[in-house]
Amino acid sequence: MTAAQVEAGEGPLAIICGGGSLPFAVADAVTRRGRPVFLFPIRGWVDPQAVARYPHYFIEFGHYRRFQRRAREAGCRDVVMIGTVLRPALRQIRFDWEVLRELPSIVRMFRGGDNHLLSILARLFEKRGFRFLGVHEVAPEILMPQGAIGRREPSARDRADIARGVALISAIGPFDVGQGVVVADNYALAVEAAEGTDLMLERIVELRAAGRVRSALGTGVLVKMPKPGQDRRFDLPTIGPSTVAGVARAGLAGIAVMAGTTIVAEPAQVAVAADAAGIFVTGIAAEEPVP
Amino acid sequence: MTAAQVEAGEGPLAIICGGGSLPFAVADAVTRRGRPVFLFPIRGWVDPQAVARYPHYFIEFGHYRRFQRRAREAGCRDVVMIGTVLRPALRQIRFDWEVLRELPSIVRMFRGGDNHLLSILARLFEKRGFRFLGVHEVAPEILMPQGAIGRREPSARDRADIARGVALISAIGPFDVGQGVVVADNYALAVEAAEGTDLMLERIVELRAAGRVRSALGTGVLVKMPKPGQDRRFDLPTIGPSTVAGVARAGLAGIAVMAGTTIVAEPAQVAVAADAAGIFVTGIAAEEPVP
Numbered sequence: 001m002t003a004a005q006v007e008a009g010e011g012p013l014a015i016i017c018g019g020g021s022l023p024f025a026v027a028d029a030v031t032r033r034g035r036p037v038f039l040f041p042i043r044g045w046v047d048p049q050a051v052a053r054y055p056h057y058f059i060e061f062g063h064y065r066r067f068q069r070r071a072r073e074a075g076c077r078d079v080v081m082i083g084t085v086l087r088p089a090l091r092q093i094r095f096d097w098e099v100l101r102e103l104p105s106i107v108r109m110f111r112g113g114d115n116h117l118l119s120i121l122a123r124l125f126e127k128r129g130f131r132f133l134g135v136h137e138v139a140p141e142i143l144m145p146q147g148a149i150g151r152r153e154p155s156a157r158d159r160a161d162i163a164r165g166v167a168l169i170s171a172i173g174p175f176d177v178g179q180g181v182v183v184a185d186n187y188a189l190a191v192e193a194a195e196g197t198d199l200m201l202e203r204i205v206e207l208r209a210a211g212r213v214r215s216a217l218g219t220g221v222l223v224k225m226p227k228p229g230q231d232r233r234f235d236l237p238t239i240g241p242s243t244v245a246g247v248a249r250a251g252l253a254g255i256a257v258m259a260g261t262t263i264v265a266e267p268a269q270v271a272v273a274a275d276a277a278g279i280f281v282t283g284i285a286a287e288e289p290v291p
Numbered sequence: 292m293t294a295a296q297v298e299a300g301e302g303p304l305a306i307i308c309g310g311g312s313l314p315f316a317v318a319d320a321v322t323r324r325g326r327p328v329f330l331f332p333i334r335g336w337v338d339p340q341a342v343a344r345y346p347h348y349f350i351e352f353g354h355y356r357r358f359q360r361r362a363r364e365a366g367c368r369d370v371v372m373i374g375t376v377l378r379p380a381l382r383q384i385r386f387d388w389e390v391l392r393e394l395p396s397i398v399r400m401f402r403g404g405d406n407h408l409l410s411i412l413a414r415l416f417e418k419r420g421f422r423f424l425g426v427h428e429v430a431p432e433i434l435m436p437q438g439a440i441g442r443r444e445p446s447a448r449d450r451a452d453i454a455r456g457v458a459l460i461s462a463i464g465p466f467d468v469g470q471g472v473v474v475a476d477n478y479a480l481a482v483e484a485a486e487g488t489d490l491m492l493e494r495i496v497e498l499r500a501a502g503r504v505r506s507a508l509g510t511g512v513l514v515k516m517p518k519p520g521q522d523r524r525f526d527l528p529t530i531g532p533s534t535v536a537g538v539a540r541a542g543l544a545g546i547a548v549m550a551g552t553t554i555v556a557e558p559a560q561v562a563v564a565a566d567a568a569g570i571f572v573t574g575i576a577a578e579e580p581v582p
Contacts (some may be wrong), residue, residue: 168466175459177479188468191482194498203494207485 011075012036013138014130016059016067018083019045022238022265026082027054029139038074040067045083068128079130080138081234122233134233135263142267144239144283146259150271152280154254158221160186162256162284165223173228179237182252184220189213197224201246208251218278220252226261239281240265241273248277259283302366303327304429305421307350307358309374310336313433313529313556317373318345320430329365331358336374359419370421371429372525413524425524426554433558435530435574437550441562443571445545449512451477453547453575456514464519470528473543475511480504488515492537499542509569511543517552530572531556532564539568550574 013030017023017039023046027037039056041048048058057070071079122132136143148154154162161183168181168188178192182204189207192200201222207213224237239257247255254274262283264270274281304321308314308330314337318328330347332339339349348361362370413423427434439445445453452474459472459479469483473495480498483491492513498504515528530548538546545565553574555561565572 171462175462175479177482188466189485191468191484193482194480194503195494203486212485
């Protein structure tokens with residue numbers, strides 16, 4: 001491969017992989033589109049057996065120089081970063097000198113929120129000639145479409161709860177809090193912060209068991225959307241069959257996410273699980289004035 | 292007692308009591324100020340033995356007519372409502388006809404947030420000639436003063452976290468969510484909604500155990516303040532020794548609350564517990580621009 005071909009982004013797509021099945025779903029979608037992939041699983045987060053069927057090279061958190069060398073050798077210019085990686089404590093990361101040079105800005109980013117962390121990592125890589133892409137750019141088919149997945153549709157009451165949730169997430173956006181809330185009967189039962197969506201849903205189960213949820217079973221909506229101003233190349237909200245299971249356990253009516261900016265892991269299973277549980281999963285248009 | 296004396300609020304103060312020790316702290320403070328009290332413990336929430344040393348009459352949630360009759364007999368015009376009462380589900384309350392007449396507005400309030408519930412209850416009572424007062428009006432000595440209780444003071448970093456927390460609570464205020472957040476290193480770890488402060492603090496303990504809190508032990512602040520526009524006669528934020536214990540378990544640096552609008556249950560024990568745990572408990576002025 002010539003330097004010009006690499007520069008044009010014709011080489012393999014480098015996929016930096018965190019945990020979960022999502023990196024493989026992206027790799028498969030990109031492959032189906034005819035573009036080769038090269039995976040960079042983060043050690044400790046990715047099952048070596050699962051990654052074995054792709055060309056790959058294990059990397060460590062903080063060892064960016066090795067990634068860069070190996071990615072260049074593979075002819076990669078474009079990079080996607082996807083999968084679960086809990087942000088480690090600064091003191092737990094062993095940085096190479098590539099990163100140490102940037103240390104002042106990295107320390108600053110660790111005092112900001114998640115957005116900043118990932119954006120600064122991206123800038124670090126882009127200074128070295130790589131280009132960061134979002135999943136929506138390389139595999140749009142794994143994003144949530146507009147409208148319902150599965151048979152159920154939100155009721156008028158659900159739509160009011162969705163509108164309330166969208167407004168609440170927008171209000172907390174500047175604070176880099178979470179991407180999710182649970183609203184039932186116009187009342188915010190839970191706001192997601194560091195605990196993540198799954199634990200937030202577990203909380204609803206516990207509050208219900210303790211008699212502290214007024215709204216009836218089968219009412220209430222999990223609303224997820226990207227934080228305003230979030231760099232959509234990283235950390236898009238994600239739902240999957242386990243989200244459906246959590247929402248069903250929490251006794252809610254359904255799930256509403258932004259169409260086009262939410263990743264749906266295993267959409268077919270999501271539809272089956274939603275129908276079986278009798279809940280709706282709907283993609284709302286970003287510009288749609290929710291009634 | 293003459294009708295004129297009752298009208299002037301010279302009769303005993305009626306205290307509708309939920310759970311916890313706070314109703315008795317208020318009753319004792321009001322008594323020390325020379326005003327008699329008459330307690331109306333809500334059945335199921337108040338220990339009959341603890342209330343036995345006060346003139347009292349047990350009432351049920353929803354049976355407002357009996358309360359009104361008995362309060363009039365006792366010469367009460369002013370009413371304070373205090374203590375823990377989890378909002379029951381509408382279907383669990385047996386209403387008397389006094390309330391049934393107001394049913395449409397009560398159903399509306401149950402679809403709003405907590406603020407509305409209590410404000411509408413107050414309006415119901417005020418239509419019948421009672422006057423609702425806040426704890427700050429009858430026993431201001433149980434409110435948080437400005438500055439630190441105990442020896443510790445917040446650091447510059449803590450002050451930045453406090454400012455962030457105040458701004459975040461202000462942003463979610465219009466949504467009638469909770470009154471508390473935990474901010475550490477400028478990052479919101481948790482936002483309180485239906486679960487309440489104690490469970491939110493437990494969550495920090497669990498997130499820490501799971502390695503999902505980046506900030507070091509001894510950093511981070513619990514910030515509590517009334518929701519903007521909240522009717523301060525009801526549901527003021529409250530802290531006590533158990534809040535200090537929860538914050539210590541969560542590994543935070545301290546507690547910041549609005550001075551003058553936060554109830555401190557057992558302030559002496561709060562100071563002792565805070566000093567023993569090495570955490571600060573500070574009252575910030577509502578108008579103070581937190582640096």
